[in-house]
Amino acid sequence: MRVTEHLDRATGPLISFEIIPPKRGGNVQTLMSLIDGLVVHRPPFIDITSHAAEIVYQETPQGTEPRIVRKRPGTLGVCALLQNKYNVDAVPHVLCNGFTREETEDFLIELRYLGIDNVLAIRGDDHGYQKPLSHGRSANTYAVDLVRQVQQMNRGEYLQMTADADPTNFCVGVAGYPEKHFESPNLERDVQRTKEKVDAGADYIVTQMFFDNERYFEYVQACRDAGIEVPIIPGLKILTTRAHLTRIPKHFYCEIPNELSGEIEGAKKEHVPDVGVAWAIKQTTDLLERGVPSVHFYVMASAVAVTKVIQGLKL
Ligand code: FAD
Helix, strand or coil: CCHHHHHHHCCCCEEEEEECCCCCCCCHHHHHHHHHHHHCCCCCEEEECCCCCEEEEEEECCEEEEEEECCCCCHHHHHHHHHHCCCCEEEEEEECCCCEHHHHHHHHHHHHHCCCCEEEEECCCCCCCCCCCCCCCCECCCHHHHHHHHHHHHCCCCCCCCCCCCCCCCEEEEEECCCCCCCCCCHHHHHHHHHHHHHCCCCEEEEEECCCHHHHHHHHHHHHHCCCCCCEEEEECCCCCCCHHHHHHHHHCCCCCHHHHHHHHHCCHHHHHHHHHHHHHHHHHHHHHCCCCEEEEEEECCCHHHHHHHHHHCC
16 A cells, blocks of 8 residues: 555554665574564554665775675565565665666566555665666666656656556655755755655655654745645654764764753663653654654664654553
8 A cells, every 4th residue: 555545544643664674695584573573563664775786995915996785685575575474565765876767667667566556766875886877778866856757657658668568656755854955055945855856746755863853843844835745754763872872963964952962971871772762752742742643763673662662652
């Protein structure tokens, strides 16, 4: 079922999750234990991140040599598991960076065969590797280009036109940034760029993580003022280590409120996850009480903290 149908039919708050495929050569049993721990909460859908190839440098007897490695393949396989073993709607992330449009079309065809109705169209992190394009191949630059490609397939327009090509019917999500995307000159410009994604056919927005709900509500207002009418699902992350205080602002460009950072700095190491869980319960309760119908947790690799949060919500 499409994410927007889940939202339309919901009779109570929806809690969805985002997980990450194992590292190359990693164990699928570990991933399945994680999914086992999440599906008990009856999520309407689970997102699976996607990871492009990147350049890594290796010491060799001849000196340092660059190698192109895709560290986390497996998005498609995890989607197949979720959709057909666990009967939970899978939302694969589909990237611009690292993939040609031709590869993206093939990926979308595979998803359709697996009965997957949703994709999150994302530009992708820049890891310094641009796939060379040859033999007439092309690439999407921004997420808006990817949204257009998916919508073309939804109209039955494939890259190589085939007679009687079946239209797909993907529900398309895109990313939004309550504290603006780091490359954007200001929030207003970023919201305009997000509006372009919606005008191109995005059905809903999932936000980057934030730790101060006012940032989310101000962002939603800015989007509504700009004419964005689609659902805006808040994305939340539960802090569980002291290292998160530096890593999260560095990688995700979002602020951690002074109150939360102070509580984490003051807590004994073993109590840091309790502080993060308590903050997430407070944040989620406030969002739901203020009428937000759906919350999305960046779970990544462990269900422990999010399970405590959901138990604490007493839904
Ligand atoms: P875009 O919407 O393309 O925007 C990127 C930047 O370009 C913005 O600053 C925007 O304002 C600007 N821009 C947009 N259009 C134009 C234009 N036409 N001309 C000039 N500037 C323009 N990364 C991964 O690698 N894998 C994942 O699975 C993944 N999942 C994510 C899920 C969510 C919910 C979020 C919020 C992020 C995720 N990311 C993921 C990170 C994401 O790839 C980065 O944040 C990336 O830098 C931007 O992606 P985007 O889709 O928002 O890009």
